[in-house]
Amino acid sequence: MNRFNVRKVAVLGAGVMGAQIAAHLVNVRVPVVLFDLPAKEGPANGVALKALEGLKKLKPSPIGVADELSLITPANYGEHLDLLAGCDLVIEAIAERMDWKQALYAQVAAHIAPHAIVASNTSGLSIGALAQALPEALRPRFCGIHFFNPPRYMQLVELIPTADTDAGILDALETFATRTLGKGVVRAKDTPNFIANRVGIAGMLSTMQEAQRYGLGFDLVDDLTGKKLGRASSGTFRTADVVGLDTMAHVIRTMQETLGPGRTEDPFHASYATPPVLAGLIAAGALGQKTKAGFFKKVGKDILRLDPATQQYVPAGAKAEPIIDRILKKPAAERLKLLRESSHPQAQFLWAILRNAFHYAAVHLASIADSAREVDLAMRWGFGMKQGPFELWQEAGWAQVAQWVAEDIAAGKALSDAPLPGWVSAGPVAERGGVHTPEGSWSAAEGRFVPRSTLPVYARQRFPERLGGEGGEDPRKAGTELLKNEEARLWTPDGQVLVLSLTGKMHLIGDGVLDALERGLDEAERGHAGLVIWSPDEPFSAGANLEALLPVFMKQGAKGIEPVVRRLQELVLRLRHAQVPTVAAIRGMALGGGCELAVACARRVAHLESYVGLVEVGVGLIPGGGGLTYIARRAAEQALAAGSTDWLAFLKDGFLAAAMAKVGTSALESRQLGYLLPEDVVIAHRDELLHVALQQVHAMAEANWRPPVERLFPVAGREGIATIQAQLVGMRDGGLITAHDLHLGLQIAQVVCGGDVDAGSLVSERYLMTLERQRFCALLEHPKTQARVMSLLQGGGRPVRN
Incomplete structure (x- = not known):
């Protein structure tokens, strides 16, 4: 297979669209050279540098994490045209003026690599007319590529060929835009404003x-x-x-x-x-x-x-x-x-x-x-x-x-x-x-x-977005079904890997999900290669179904909830130590219990627009399904790997993420928060999620994957709790948090630090989960927690701050 390798992209024009196209390219780890005119004052690259600073201020953010901006090299046409020779794709994104664009093409054409594709991000100018400013040798490698604003979030990219555009070049660019950039590509004719x-x-x-x-x-x-x-x-x-x-x-x-x-x-x-x-x-x-x-x-x-x-x-x-x-x-x-x-x-x-x-x-x-x-x-x-x-x-x-x-x-x-x-x-x-x-x-x-495109890239989309009347396989009925209830469906697409699809409202976790997960683990360990948790739509899961638990709580109080939390914890532990590879295929929100299911899996495959976090404090609770245990264990593993006994130093970020209900605003930021690991896979196209997750299971199974061994690990103990408590009191006294926020933060600290034990004491996951469960259930009896929960269930907007 001939593959068009895009190692570096040049974006010509650091305006609103050019800078944001550059930002999205680095979101998917494609280095960029961002060109603009030499600045009249200050550094020659001042225009591009100012654009990079502007990216940090835009809302919604065009970048997954600000660190990725280091992959963008600012440049100007006066000094750096030689950099074009190292670029495989050149995207022009200057103002919508035919004469300006054609003049720029005449200036840069001689510096473009012989194999590079050149494309104009015009919103409606004639691509054929623009091509006339290029040398004849370049015209077969030229087309229109119309991104929609903002480029990170808008799915559409229109590709517009001229009469001279090489068909293979267009196929290569469509493949790149689909697989690497995660876009929905539509080919348009060269008519005013396209489609x-x-x-x-x-x-x-x-x-x-x-x-x-x-x-x-x-x-x-x-x-x-x-x-x-x-x-x-x-x-x-x-x-x-x-x-x-x-x-x-x-x-x-x-x-x-x-x-x-x-x-x-x-x-x-x-x-x-x-x-x-x-x-x-x-x-x-x-x-x-x-x-x-x-x-x-x-x-x-x-x-x-x-x-x-x-x-x-x-x-x-x-x-x-x-x-x-x-x-x-x-x-x-x-x-x-x-x-x-x-x-x-x-x-x-x-x-x-x-x-x-x-x-x-x-x-x-x-x-x-x-x-x-x-x-x-x-x-x-x-x-x-x-x-x-x-x-x-x-x-x-x-x-x-x-x-x-x-x-x-x-x-x-x-x-x-x-x-x-x-x-x-x-x-x-x-x-x-x-x-x-x-x-x-x-x-x-x-x-x-006319049938759909048969480009190989589309074979990666098991359930592509369909139009009414097209037909095609329905992901809600596909494969061989093993179990179906009101909240979940357990099925296999190939007879080898099981897939657990959450189907209830917001994919909330209730008894139906737990029943399907338990059955899925049983069946997978009995005779399948592994288990994938995936749903054909968003979110991955918005967490536990508190509304379904309300009647139990009203009748039995926290005592009635304790067995439900215990069952969730047992299944999370079983998921973590399953004898087959387990993969969470995340798209959209993975919050609270959804986050806990995801981090318990052996691996995660996440769409770029995945928003992961433990948000329970917003309803006056703390994570109860192993989320805090995960934070404590990961901190211990990192400290041991670094040869450090400063357990609290490695625990701090995880504690703050849970105590402040931080949610990653992309898969990249979710990785920074620790909910995705370095070995986890981030993909750009949402319809490739299941394909990649299944491939991960097969690869792990082929490599004779083994589950992690249950081990004891050190915690920060009462010294860590005291340090965190002092900081929380300072935040309360400074008006940054409420009294109940302080109480919640202290409950989280007591769990992630291991309770009333010495610093460095060795504990097990089950021990920490017991602390989680006890404090979770105790909070259910707290009037201020009940006020927050009821506000959520009644459709309140922002969480109650009390």
Whole structure:
């Protein structure tokens, strides 16, 4: 297999996108040379250096851990073009000016390595036109690579070839972007704004126009077009603020200039007019989140919205009418029918924007995308939609929705009088009831259903993200099932490795999970290669199911809870010392009991966006399932490895992580906190998690893996407890923690230090777990803990601080 090895990347342009692309590259351990213009004052690399400092201040953070920024080398075009020769991939990410980009290409072309791929991170400029500035020898290795902002978190990357781009180069870049960067790759045609921005911005313009037509405020529109509609929670106008109103205006301007009469004819061109309110905000310098004012403005803790009539900011918070909320919870076919037939302005508005989306996507499919798959995935991954327009249309009933859209076009209600394409109502799509089938998705350009990519990288995705109508193996029913209850499913994909999938709400740990874990360990040790704990969706686990324990506590008090905690501890110990390899495949949150299950496994495979921590103090408790025992044992192992008897020095970080409920904001930070170990595997693509976890089990089994031997280990003892207590008292007296926080911290200290024993005393895991269990159950009787627990169960926001 020919492999494109990316040892180092050059990013040209240290602006918002360039710097964040560089940050994401180093998140996955790819070194970067970050270029920009020589600074006019100070160090020549000042522009790139300032960008690196800016990365540390951005929220959400573009970097997994700040230490990784050392993998970025700042550079400037005046002095360091020779560094390009050592780069396998060059990503240009300067401002959206064709002349600037072409001038830069002319400057750097001679310094690029003969094998390197060159790609432009443009959001909509013609890739073919950009290529004209490159030497002919470079053009086969040039394409567009469009990241979405912020690059670390947004799934979508669009790859756009020119007529000269070598097919193998595009395959290599798609493989790199998928496996190494963890992206969902969509190949787009070289048309203005490509797929996601073309369809997405047209949809936002449609929403703004229909909102004005129906007299709906920005806050109400965002409530209607957010999660209730299966879209990003930021809705429409808040999304525009986050993206930047100037950025949005640039994308709109590209559509206006390239899709008008005399150019690429677009029957929707009239709808690309810049909304007056958007133009006014830009003229006033209110560009959205970056300037702290746009359609919305935050004043103190209050969110205000712009009133277009008065040009003043007024209180926001309008919500959809209850009847609309009820409609939006109906199945797709009934939902769209009710919206279309209702006389309520909010319903009419919603039908209008959905109809416009269906109409637009159908008319433009042939020109912008290879198939409907690319459109729907681009809208999922780039605009946070639960379903793309074709998916929703198909689910709601293809023929019926097509008829409704056609009637509205004929009645002059649509944005354009362009008819729906013929393939919508006649031929294979009409016969199959939609554009997505098990054979593939509809290509309007080719007139056939096109299957998914067969690139080898996709063989690593056992359960890739599927579109409605595609079919494919359902991870909730796949393989051979051994056990299924309301909380968990035990199954095997290959007859060799068992998989425990958590299926309850937030994948909370209750009796059902423990039953399945016990059965899984029995079966695995009886005749399987190992056990993987994996679920097809997030989170890994949000912890113990406290709500399920409430009736037991109300009837029997802490005495009724003690056997449940004991059983969890016994299974955690058994998991740690299982006679077969055990692997936790972590994606999303692994909190509390979820963290305890993960650290008990022989190994962890974690998606980059994994957030791991012991958070029990937030509800007035301490970890009770072996989490504190893990911290104490790891500290002892590290101290012994270092030849030190300063047990407390190695315990400090673990204690603070538990006492302050620290959660890693990435798998990389979770490793720094000690919840992931150096030998654990971090992967970038969430759909590869199960594949890699299974491979880890097979590799460990083939290497004759043996479980850790139960050993005694030293603890910090009463001296450690006294030191920690003094520090906690100081924090309380300084107003940093509450009296109950101090009490909780002291309970944690007593466990991780081993209780009332001398420093250096040898203890067992079972001994420490007994301390954990006793203190956990005692806290259940504490009124302040009960107040925190009840606040959580009643749906409170932030934890009670008492």
